[in-house]
Amino acid sequence: MSNILYDRLGGRAGIDKLVDRIVELHLQNDVAGPRYRALDTAAIDHAREKVKEFLAAGSGGPVEYTGRSMIETHTGMNVSAAEFVAVVDDIMQAMRELDYPQPVCNEVLGVAYSLKGEIVHR
């Protein structure tokens, strides 16, 4: 199999399924959920599509990310470190539920964590 993370995530179909589950978990999350539950359906649908694109493009897929930068998107929200961890926990839980191998989970964890400074306290 290709070593590209995009392929190890199952390509676009795998990523779409993964992000659908991540967003479901975000909506139920005690810590980060209020941020997402405050969005209307159109805004949630938009964010879900952009996150799919972000992950597909960022993992080496044949996709161009057309959304806003992480800094631009999350500036003005004053996201806390606890909310950040809650979101990363949801990503890891969704990956476990979908039976991704541990090395793939670890790689996504590293990518997610590397974005902390662009998202928290802005």
Ligand code: HEM
């Ligand atoms: C690794 C972590 C994260 C990634 C990769 C990420 C990625 C994204 C992306 C791609 C979008 C859509 C951008 C666009 O509309 O152009 C978005 C929107 C959003 N994110 Fe994040 N995010 C992360 C963490 C967080 C955290 C910790 C929170 C707060 C709990 C958060 C709250 C939101 C909200 C509320 C929106 C919708 C904004 C709006 O509609 O204006 N995100 N995020």
